[in-house]
Amino acid sequence: MTGQVGGAREGGRQRAIPEATVARLALYLQVLIALDDGTAGQEIISSERLAQSAGVNSAKLRKDLSYLGSYGIRGVGYDVRTLTEEISRILGAHRAHRVALVGLGNLGQALAGYSGFAGRGFVISALFDVDPGRVGREVGGRVIRHLDEAGQVCRAAGVSIGVIATPAGAAQQVADILVAAGIRSILNFAPGVLTVPDDVEVRPVDLALELQILAFHESRRDAERLVPRVIAETEPAAGFHPAEPARVAVTT
Numbered sequence: 001m002t003g004q005v006g007g008a009r010e011g012g013r014q015r016a017i018p019e020a021t022v023a024r025l026a027l028y029l030q031v032l033i034a035l036d037d038g039t040a041g042q043e044i045i046s047s048e049r050l051a052q053s054a055g056v057n058s059a060k061l062r063k064d065l066s067y068l069g070s071y072g073i074r075g076v077g078y079d080v081r082t083l084t085e086e087i088s089r090i091l092g093a094h095r096a097h098r099v100a101l102v103g104l105g106n107l108g109q110a111l112a113g114y115s116g117f118a119g120r121g122f123v124i125s126a127l128f129d130v131d132p133g134r135v136g137r138e139v140g141g142r143v144i145r146h147l148d149e150a151g152q153v154c155r156a157a158g159v160s161i162g163v164i165a166t167p168a169g170a171a172q173q174v175a176d177i178l179v180a181a182g183i184r185s186i187l188n189f190a191p192g193v194l195t196v197p198d199d200v201e202v203r204p205v206d207l208a209l210e211l212q213i214l215a216f217h218e219s220r221r222d223a224e225r226l227v228p229r230v231i232a233e234t235e236p237a238a239g240f241h242p243a244e245p246a247r248v249a250v251t252t
């Protein structure tokens with residue numbers, strides 16, 4: 001997996017966009033779409049307001065948007081429609097992407113029933129499982145097909161993205177089948193690393209990892225809160241006696 005993705009053109013060549021910027025562009029697009037829906041025709045948005053709504057600072061926002069070219073009007077802001085279209089174009093969100101979902105258990109059924117993908121340009125077009133108790137059933141208005149049909153169904157439906165929500169032990173076999181069906185982009189919820197050809201992009205999703213990152217930031221914040229207290233409480237106060245041990249704040 002690369003840390004950069006192809007993006008805006010510069011002098012006829014594609015200018016690579018860092019992955020973190022791509023993630024934030026998706027966030028800006030979400031804000032812009034909500035804004036367009038909610039305010040019926042707001043035309044201009046300031047970089048400060050867009051940055052604040054997306055939870056980033058204005059400097060970072062301007063740097064991110066610089067990958068698109070210059071769409072801002074200095075001192076005024078960004079044209080909402082133009083910026084929405086441009087970010088959509090860069091993210092490929094201006095056209096529908098057909099998605100196949102494999103593994104219709106707890107997670108797969110929740111994903112298949114989620115209505116929010118369509119508004120972002122993702123259409124769940126095919127569902128696959130191998131459990132005879134699930135194959136033939138309908139989830140989110142689609143019938144679950146047997147994985148053996150994946151090649152034929154995915155090609156016929158023009159599926160370009162596969163989502164794996166099977167147990168870890170089945171994920172590699174499922175990935176191989178999706179790749180053989182012509183799919184070059186895979187979102188993998190199953191734990192573990194998949195082996196795929198170089199031209200296939202796999203994005204692992206690991207909520208436990210995200211929670212660990214949150215926990216890390218939380219313990220950093222706790223440590224930062226503790227340090228000023230330690231300093232304050234160890235500073236010699238008036239009447240301090242050198243033989244007296246310094247008091248240090250301890251949180252449990």
Ligand SMILES: NC(=O)c1ccc[n+]([C@@H]2O[C@H](COP(=O)([O-])OP(=O)(O)OC[C@H]3O[C@@H](n4cnc5c(N)ncnc54)[C@H](O)[C@@H]3O)[C@@H](O)[C@H]2O)c1
Pocket residue numbers: 102103104105106107108128129130131134147165166167168170173174188189190191205206207208
């Ligand atoms: N990444 C995350 O943050 C995250 C969060 C929750 C679950 N998970 C993972 O997602 C996966 C699914 O979790 P779940 O709770 O929905 O499990 P589940 O057992 O409820 O569902 C798994 C489904 O996969 C199907 N399946 C099994 N082998 C298959 C195969 N070879 N081909 C097609 N389908 C097959 C089963 O029949 C079942 O319907 C697990 O690997 C789990 O660890 C990941």
